[in-house]
Amino acid sequence: MLALTGCIPLPRVAETQAEDVTAGVPEALLPYYEQQVDWQPDCEVTGYDCATITAPMNWDDPTMGDIELAMVRYQGDDGPGGRGSLFTNPGGPGASGVDFVQNGAETTFSGEILDGYDIVGWDPRGVQRSTPVDCFTDEELDVYLYDEEATLAEPGTPEYDAEVEAYYTQVGQQCLERTGPVLQYVDTLSTVRDLDLMRALVGDPALNYFGFSYGTLIGSQYAEMFPENVGRLVLDGVVDASASQLDRIVFQNQGFEGSLRAYAEDCLSSRDCPFSGSLDDALDSISQLYVDLAASPIPGSDGRTFYDFTLDTAIASGLYDESSWPFLSQMFSELEQGDAETGFLLADFYNGRNPDGTYADNSSEAFPVINCLDYPIETDPAVLEQFYEDLKEAAPTTTSTLEVTTETNDPFCQFFPFPSKDQLGAVSADGAAPILVLAATGDPATPYAEALSLVDQLDSAALVSFEGDDHIAYDNGDACVLGAVDDYLLDGDVPASDPECNF
Numbered sequence: 149m150l151a152l153t154g155c156i157p158l159p160r161v162a163e164t165q166a167e168d169v170t171a172g173v174p175e176a177l178l179p180y181y182e183q184q185v186d187w188q189p190d191c192e193v194t195g196y197d198c199a200t201i202t203a204p205m206n207w208d209d210p211t212m213g214d215i216e217l218a219m220v221r222y223q224g225d226d227g228p229g230g231r232g233s234l235f236t237n238p239g240g241p242g243a244s245g246v247d248f249v250q251n252g253a254e255t256t257f258s259g260e261i262l263d264g265y266d267i268v269g270w271d272p273r274g275v276q277r278s279t280p281v282d283c284f285t286d287e288e289l290d291v292y293l294y295d296e297e298a299t300l301a302e303p304g305t306p307e308y309d310a311e312v313e314a315y316y317t318q319v320g321q322q323c324l325e326r327t328g329p330v331l332q333y334v335d336t337l338s339t340v341r342d343l344d345l346m347r348a349l350v351g352d353p354a355l356n357y358f359g360f361s362y363g364t365l366i367g368s369q370y371a372e373m374f375p376e377n378v379g380r381l382v383l384d385g386v387v388d389a390s391a392s393q394l395d396r397i398v399f400q401n402q403g404f405e406g407s408l409r410a411y412a413e414d415c416l417s418s419r420d421c422p423f424s425g426s427l428d429d430a431l432d433s434i435s436q437l438y439v440d441l442a443a444s445p446i447p448g449s450d451g452r453t454f455y456d457f458t459l460d461t462a463i464a465s466g467l468y469d470e471s472s473w474p475f476l477s478q479m480f481s482e483l484e485q486g487d488a489e490t491g492f493l494l495a496d497f498y499n500g501r502n503p504d505g506t507y508a509d510n511s512s513e514a515f516p517v518i519n520c521l522d523y524p525i526e527t528d529p530a531v532l533e534q535f536y537e538d539l540k541e542a543a544p545t546t547t548s549t550l551e552v553t554t555e556t557n558d559p560f561c562q563f564f565p566f567p568s569k570d571q572l573g574a575v576s577a578d579g580a581a582p583i584l585v586l587a588a589t590g591d592p593a594t595p596y597a598e599a600l601s602l603v604d605q606l607d608s609a610a611l612v613s614f615e616g617d618d619h620i621a622y623d624n625g626d627a628c629v630l631g632a633v634d635d636y637l638l639d640g641d642v643p644a645s646d647p648e649c650n651f
Contacts, residue, residue: 239361274334354379
């Protein structure tokens with residue numbers, strides 16, 4: 149990081165507005181809301197300012213101590229945006245908002261939005277530059293993500309169950325030892341309260357926000373917790389908090405199955421497709437590949453081994469965006485020849501693993517921890533049995549080697565040191581300003597139905613649908629989608645009805 153050479157003052161706020169930004173804040177929390185933000189210029193990337201603020205580790209008991217939150221800000225060529233700040237989160241949970249803004253703000257948002265707002269990103273609690281979750285060394289993370297199941301006894305045996313419990317108990321304890329007590333306070337609703345703190349600290353009486361994927365969960369929960377503070381909220385790639393974790397897993401796998409079918413159908417129409425015959429023939433070949441890899445995994449050139457569960461990660465990685473489909477074709481061709489290099493490339497991209505074996509961030513550690521705190525673990529055998537039946541029906545191609553257990557669906561969370569806070573649920577955001585919801589109809593990761601559900605729940609929401617198979621609607625550069633977002637963020641206009649972009 150470059151040396152810090154100066155500071156940029158907090159944007160000037162009128163006295164009446166300064167009162168508004170802290171309206172309703174309990175006295176015990178006012179010191180956090182009244183701290184000064186020391187923006188420093190050109191911290192990691194020229195043209196971007198950075199700052200670190202403090203927030204209570206436990207919002208319900210600020211005497212327990214503080215955590216740090218890393219922020220970044222982009223100001224357009226005209227200086228501070230006339231409309232205040234536009235906060236943004238790229239998803240995860242566990243993705244870095246600092247990286248997202250520094251590496252993508254100028255290419256993600258339209259020129260009008262960049263001129264009209266200061267784009268502000270942050271690393272949520274538990275993530276990267278903020279007070280982080282720390283569970284694994286790079287070598288241990290390789291075991292957890294790529295080789296963990298290779299060391300286990302035969303599934304279904306008492307030895308297997310004992311080894312699973314011992315491994316995940318150890319993982320949970322080392323997470324706690326390395327992270328400290330903040331480990332139990334990196335849940336989404338704590339992040340929502342952090343977001344309101346940052347809104348006040350930049351001097352905005354209302355929150356303007358653009359959330360992608362898991363970032364929509366932060367946004368919708370913010371609207372529920374602070375409806376009176378909602379300014380202009382855009383939610384793209386919706387995570388529906390009213391659904392249980394098991395239902396969301398089924399929905400997501402069904403979404404990926406649909407995108408895999410779309411990929412295979414497109415592949416069969418090309419000359420260099422690794423499959424032949426009908427669409428069902430192609431899907432049967434992929435399903436058989438899972439079986440083959442479970443029986444005979446493929447060694448990689450770097451000493452790792454490519455298993456059937458690694459194939460799952462690689463396929464998901466290639467389905468997030470249609471532009472990645474050629475990588476899937478290359479991977480399937482190579483795997484048939486016993487070569488897993490492109491498969492590892494896709495899986496490593498998904499996991500944030502660099503070619504030298506290091507990891508670009510701690511997202512693979514923050515992701516499961518945040519989920520453990522957000523969602524209760526299901527242990528009812530009858531519920532789990534139905535879950536596996538639903539999962540296999542929703543995604544038959546990718547579940548051919550799925551090990552069915554009625555003990556648990558998530559051993560990481562089952563043996564996690566802290567119980568779930570179980571605070572998420574349906575939202576209505578009664579009294580909030582209108583919220584704009586974007587959704588791609590073929591979104592594999594956050595299926596379209598989740599957006600429809602959220603729109604039904606919200607007291608005031610407008611839907612913009614995009615016909616496509618990518619994860620994010622705004623990422624397609626479609627003029628219809630971009631226009632709807634600009635009209636909303638710049639002028640406050642919401643479409644009277646769904647414009648059905650690209651239909």
